Amino acid sequence: EAGVAQSPRYKIIEKRQSVAFWCNPISGHATLYWYQQILGQGPKLLIQFQNNGVVDDSQLPKDRFSAERLKGVDSTLKIQPAKLEDSAVYLCASSLGLAGGPWNEQFFGPGTRLTVL
Amino acid sequence: GENVEQHPSTLSVQEGDSAVIKCTYSDSASNYFPWYKQELGKRPQLIIDIRSNVGEKKDQRIAVTLNKTAKHFSLHITETQPEDSAVYFCAARNYTGANSKLTFGKGITLSVRP
Numbered sequence: 345e346a347g348v349a350q351s352p353r354y355k356i357i358e359k360r361q362s363v364a365f366w367c368n369p370i371s372g373h374a375t376l377y378w379y380q381q382i383l384g385q386g387p388k389l390l391i392q393f394q395n396n397g398v399v400d401d402s403q404l405p406k407d408r409f410s411a412e413r414l415k416g417v418d419s420t421l422k423i424q425p426a427k428l429e430d431s432a433v434y435l436c437a438s439s440l441g442l443a444g445g446p447w448n449e450q451f452f453g454p455g456t457r458l459t460v461l
Numbered sequence: 462g463e464n465v466e467q468h469p470s471t472l473s474v475q476e477g478d479s480a481v482i483k484c485t486y487s488d489s490a491s492n493y494f495p496w497y498k499q500e501l502g503k504r505p506q507l508i509i510d511i512r513s514n515v516g517e518k519k520d521q522r523i524a525v526t527l528n529k530t531a532k533h534f535s536l537h538i539t540e541t542q543p544e545d546s547a548v549y550f551c552a553a554r555n556y557t558g559a560n561s562k563l564t565f566g567k568g569i570t571l572s573v574r575p
Contacts, residue, residue, distance in 0.1 A: 384567070449495075452504040
């Protein structure tokens with residue numbers, strides 16, 4: 345089966361610019377996650393969707409970050425305006441969600457490496 | 462919230478030796494503990510996980526043990542090979558439903574010397 349797809353793979357922008365990332369989860373996966381992975385650290389959850397509804401966005405810097413999953417499939421994550429400290433790999437992951445039971449695995453995409461200059 | 466810590470940050474072993482990577486967690490309600498392997502420039506991939514009702518789980522050369530009283534769990538890799546070299550992340554989650562958050566540690570870089 346195809347894995348989680350993300351684009352672009354790399355992005356370089358200047359501070360105060362805007363950027364958007366796209367994620368296509370595994371077909372049939374109801375739950376979608378966006379993580380931020382700063383160099384040398386583990387992934388940190390930014391936002392979790394169950395279908396097209398937000399389940400957890402407690403760690404999303406809402407003054408500059410936004411995300412949507414309008415049709416319950418693909419998702420976009422936007423940063424506006426970007427800061428130097430936003431330089432990181434942004435990972436998208438998906439899981440079956442409720443249909444998979446409580447222990448269903450999260451599958452990660454390849455990530456988008458963002459560099460803010 | 463949950464806090465997951467991994468120490469040390471790097472581990473180097475000789476090929477064929479065993480490696481043990483330890484994690485501690487803070488939330489006694491956490492009941493699911495996965496381990497992810499991330500090779501350089503690649504995505505994290507689940508290699509093994511354990512639930513709180515089990516003390517140990519094994520899959521070929523890898524095993525995970527859980528001590529709920531001490532709130533720590535460990536990854537054991539036997540007969541290490543160069544391809545085991547990667548960053549290993551532990552994580553913890555309170556699975557009260559499908560909506561609870563997975564909290565990751567900072568990762569340990571394992572180097573297997575040929």
